[in-house]
Structure formats: structure tokens, C-alpha cells
Amino acid sequence: MKSQKEVLDAIQQAVDMNPNLTLDEIQALAQQKIQQHNHSPNADLCGLSPAQMANWLYDPFDELAGVKICTPDDLSASPVMRYLTLILDEAMQQGGSFKATTKGNLPTSLVKQACNLLPEFAVSQYETHISISEFAGSNEDKCNALHYTRVLAEMSGIIYRRSGRYHVKKTAQKQYQHDGINAFFLPMLKTVITEYNWGYLDGWEEDIDLRTFWVFMLWRLQHHHSIDQLIEEMATAFPKLLHQFKPREYSSPIQSLSSLIEVRFLSRFLQYWGFITLAPGRFRAADEPERKADIQPLLAQTFRFEI
Numbered sequence: 664m665k666s667q668k669e670v671l672d673a674i675q676q677a678v679d680m681n682p683n684l685t686l687d688e689i690q691a692l693a694q695q696k697i698q699q700h701n702h703s704p705n706a707d708l709c710g711l712s713p714a715q716m717a718n719w720l721y722d723p724f725d726e727l728a729g730v731k732i733c734t735p736d737d738l739s740a741s742p743v744m745r746y747l748t749l750i751l752d753e754a755m756q757q758g759g760s761f762k763a764t765t766k767g768n769l770p771t772s773l774v775k776q777a778c779n780l781l782p783e784f785a786v787s788q789y790e791t792h793i794s795i796s797e798f799a800g801s802n803e804d805k806c807n808a809l810h811y812t813r814v815l816a817e818m819s820g821i822i823y824r825r826s827g828r829y830h831v832k833k834t835a836q837k838q839y840q841h842d843g844i845n846a847f848f849l850p851m852l853k854t855v856i857t858e859y860n861w862g863y864l865d866g867w868e869e870d871i872d873l874r875t876f877w878v879f880m881l882w883r884l885q886h887h888h889s890i891d892q893l894i895e896e897m898a899t900a901f902p903k904l905l906h907q908f909k910p911r912e913y914s915s916p917i918q919s920l921s922s923l924i925e926v927r928f929l930s931r932f933l934q935y936w937g938f939i940t941l942a943p944g945r946f947r948a949a950d951e952p953e954r955k956a957d958i959q960p961l962l963a964q965t966f967r968f969e970i
Contacts, residue, residue, distance in 0.1 A: 741937035
């Protein structure tokens with residue numbers, strides 16, 4: 664890597680200028696140079712230091728530096744949280760559980776309620792036909808955003824299926840009665856970042872885990888709102904990502920990266936949660952304006968960057 668070579672060159676230059684340094688002094692010098700490099704702004708990382716970037720890439724969800732993650736007071740604009748409310752209310756009205764379909768899905772009556780919520784969401788401005796909607800369908804399998812919510816709720820330990828019924832855990836029932844739907848916002852968010860497979864709903868061959876880069880991508884998108892600039896910044900900061908895509912006749916590696924980020928990060932994460940809306944259409948022609956994500960109030964209310 665270029666940055667590693669720069670550090671090694673700086674150490675070598677210092678040793679050449681001071682040939683009488685002891686081994687201990689050389690080790691101390693090397694440590695100083697490494698620390699200086701790790702905590703200095705890097706242009707390829709949009710001004711972040713390597714240490715800050717390492718925190719965002721590898722540290723636990725609860726130990727991220729430079730970003731505060733909060734629960735907004737009003738979650739009514741979030742499809743995921745509204746769908747979870749429907750699921751919990753359906754169960755609570757029936758003593759804590761409700762019957763699943765023979766396939767193990769949510770009942771069609773609940774799916775219909777979820778579909779009826781679509782006009783209340785900002786994303787509804789881009790909806791055209793139910794057959795291509797992520798937020799509507801005749802059953803759970805055809806309503807990706809609802810299915811996604813149910814899966815997250817199970818993974819988060821809020822609901823579980825047993826004997827043909829969906830149950831809300833006793834602890835979750837108490838939380839819901841005491842704190843409302845807000846009690847589950849951060850647990851669900853943590854689950855989608857740390858446990859949920861972002862490739863679950865798509866057919867991409869490449870096993871590229873974009874969850875690793877979620878804080879960086881969110882920080883950049885919140886800063887400039889530009890999808891095209893986000894892709895360029897990702898390619899610059901993490902050039903090895905481009906090498907992970909198989910050659911395609913009609914798609915360059917950076918176009919493949921762009922498509923993957925739009926599907927897994929922008930559409931099926933940020934848009935499902937109500938953080939952004941995204942106009943349809945994946946690739947733009949050279950004469951078309953730069954694509955922007957429409958940032959929703961929930962994004963700034965949830966993620967507060969201090970960089």
C-alpha cells in the first residue's frame with residue numbers, strides 16, 4: 664500500500680540521517696512514525712485518519728467514534744418501524760401471538776395493512792406498479808420491505824415462530840407496553856448492521872460485505888447527498904473492492920460497485936428505514952444530471968457525525 668511505503672520511507676530516511684541510533688531508538692522512532700501516520704488526515708479517505716477509519720470498519724457497533732446514534736422521537740416515517748408496529752399490534756390484540764400462513768409467512772390481512780401504509784411514506788412518490796414495488800404485494804414474499812422487517816424482528820429476538828404461530832417474546836411485550844415502538848429501533852438497527860446478510864434479497868454472485876463500510880458511506884452521503892460522488896469515494900478509499908467483481912460484458916467494475924451499493928445500501932437499507940428516498944433508474948447517461956439521494960429528516964435525527 665502507498666501509505667505503508669510512505670511510513671517505511673520516512674523511517675528509512677530518519678535512520679539514514681542518524682546512523683548511530685540504537686535498536687531501541689530505531690524501534691521508538693518507528694513507533695512514533697506509525698502513530699503519526701495513523702492519526703493524520705488522509706486525502707484518499709476523505710480527510711479521515713487511518714485510525715478513525717479502522718474504528719469505523721472494525722470496531723463494535725457500540726464503540727464507534729465520531730458518530731452518535733440516537734433513537735428519533737417520531738418513527739412514523741420509517742417503513743421498517745411502522746411494519747414492526749403492525750406485527751406487534753396484531754399479536755398483542757390476540758394475547759401475544761397470531762397464526763402464520765401454511766408457508767410460515769405473515770397473514771395476508773397484515774400484508775394488506777402494510778401495503779395500505781405506502782402513501783404515508785416519502786418513497787411513495789416513486790412507486791408505479793405493485794408488481795415492481797418493494798413496499799407492496801399480495802403476500803409477504805412479494806413485499807420485500809415487509810419480509811425484511813419480519814426477518815429482522817426474528818433475528819433481534821423480538822418475535823419467534825412456533826407451532827404455526829408468530830409470538831412476541833414476553834420481554835418484548837413488556838418493552839412495547841412501557842416504551843412503545845422506540846424500544847426496538849436501536850436493537851433492530853444493530854441487527855441489520857452486524858448480523859443480517861445484505862445480499863439475502865438479491866442474486867449477486869460476488870460475496871462482498873458492504874456492512875463493513877456502512878459508517879463511511881453514510882457519513883459521505885449525509886455530507887454531499889451525491890450517489891456518484893459516493894461511488895468515486897468508495898473506489899478511491901477501497902480500490903481492492905473493484906478487483907472483487909467478475910468481468911462483465913456490459914458493466915465495468917465501478918458500475919458493478921455502484922449497482923451493488925444502490926441495491927444493498929441505498930435501497931434495501933437506507934430507503935427501507937426511511938432515511939432516504941431514491942429515484943428509480945440505476946445508471947445515468949453522460950448528459951444526465953448527477954444522481955442525488957433525497958435525505959430524509961430521520962437520517963440526521965439518527966446519525967450525528969462529529970468529524
